[in-house]
Amino acid sequence: MSAIVIENISKAYGPTQALHDVSFTVKQGELFGLIGPDGAGKTTLFKILVTLLLADKGQVTVSGLDVVSDYKRLRQQIGYMPGRFSLYQDLSVQENLSFFATIFGSTIEANYALIKDIYEQLAPFKNRRAGQLSGGMKQKLALCCALIHKPEVLFLDEPTTGVDAVSRKEFWEMLRRLKAQGLTILVSTPYMDEAGLCDRVGFIQNGQILAIDTPVDVTQRFKKPLYAVRAGSTYQLIQDLRQASFTESCYAFGESLHLTTRNGTDKQQIEQYLLDKKHQELEIERIPPGIEDTFMALMNQQAGQPANQ
Numbered sequence: 001m002s003a004i005v006i007e008n009i010s011k012a013y014g015p016t017q018a019l020h021d022v023s024f025t026v027k028q029g030e031l032f033g034l035i036g037p038d039g040a041g042k043t044t045l046f047k048i049l050v051t052l053l054l055a056d057k058g059q060v061t062v063s064g065l066d067v068v069s070d071y072k073r074l075r076q077q078i079g080y081m082p083g084r085f086s087l088y089q090d091l092s093v094q095e096n097l098s099f100f101a102t103i104f105g106s107t108i109e110a111n112y113a114l115i116k117d118i119y120e121q122l123a124p125f126k127n128r129r130a131g132q133l134s135g136g137m138k139q140k141l142a143l144c145c146a147l148i149h150k151p152e153v154l155f156l157d158e159p160t161t162g163v164d165a166v167s168r169k170e171f172w173e174m175l176r177r178l179k180a181q182g183l184t185i186l187v188s189t190p191y192m193d194e195a196g197l198c199d200r201v202g203f204i205q206n207g208q209i210l211a212i213d214t215p216v217d218v219t220q221r222f223k224k225p226l227y228a229v230r231a232g233s234t235y236q237l238i239q240d241l242r243q244a245s246f247t248e249s250c251y252a253f254g255e256s257l258h259l260t261t262r263n264g265t266d267k268q269q270i271e272q273y274l275l276d277k278k279h280q281e282l283e284i285e286r287i288p289p290g291i292e293d294t295f296m297a298l299m300n301q302q303a304g305q306p307a308n309q
């Protein structure tokens with residue numbers, strides 16, 4: 001059964017088309033990741049899903065309730081953690097949590113089981129003002145506040161942006177535990193490494209969904225051979241590869257460059273070209289595509305389309 005059903009949603013702000021005919025569903029109990037760069041339309045979509053913004057066209061139901069006609073009942077059943085400003089900076093940890101419980105007519109004690117794991121990490125700081133917590137702690141408190149009325153569906157808009165790597169990892173472990181308790185979770189992120197932690201991912205760019213699939217299956221859409229290339233001078237390497245007639249795309253990925261070629265150009269031909277250009281310490285390896293490679297290829301495909309498509 002689907003917990004979230006999005007059908008043909010479009011939204012414009014004046015001349016900016018923020019969402020263009022977006023449709024997809026999220027299954028009950030699923031951890032679904034919406035992956036896309038800044039400005040892709042993630043926040044706009046979240047605001048429509050949590051009843052804070054009206055779409056120009058299309059329909060959405062969450063837990064079987066329409067986001068427009070049933071918005072009051074729906075607000076009781078969803079938790080929303082916006083990208084910013086969800087906490088009262090001058091209230092303490094405990095006061096923030098009590099406040100959010102109270103506005104939903106609940107108490108911290110009533111739903112403590114759901115937040116216990118997370119709240120225990122915050123307990124030593126329960127009298128500290130939210131504004132004085134670290135980024136990672138703020139995220140944990142904001143998550144507790146979004147959970148305190150025991151929602152069925154949780155919407156998390158870029159919860160790990162600006163949070164250190166250790167806290168990001170911990171945050172995703174918390175999400176897996178919440179999923180195990182039956183929650184449906186829709187989470188957005190600009191970080192590709194987090195995509196692999198979701199049950200399914202949707203790629204969004206320029207207000208359009210480019211692909212939806214499991215993290216493993218989505219990489220099957222990347223059909224061309226992919227090579228990781230390294231050399232003594234990465235700067236010169238990228239210049240030369242981008243000028244090569246066989247290059248379709250070439251990006252820096254960590255320490256190496258990821259290269260896709262045209263017309264079946266193989267490893268020997270790439271090597272010969274780079275040796276002719278006097279590159280040293282060359283390493284060329286055929287590699288399987290990752291989620292980020294797939295997203296980049298889909299984005300390029302979209303960019304290559306005429307603007308009216």
Ligand SMILES: Nc1ncnc2c1ncn2[C@@H]1O[C@H](COP(=O)(O)OP(=O)(O)OP(=O)(O)O)[C@@H](O)[C@H]1O
Nearest residue numbers: 013016017018036037038039040041042043044045
């Ligand atoms: N209130 C607004 N008025 C005008 N344009 C807006 C408004 N809100 C968003 N936009 C524009 O709509 C597009 C989608 O923005 P949105 O915030 O939904 O994207 P996003 O993927 O959440 O990105 P970010 O992470 O930067 O918030 C962008 O081009 C943005 O500039």
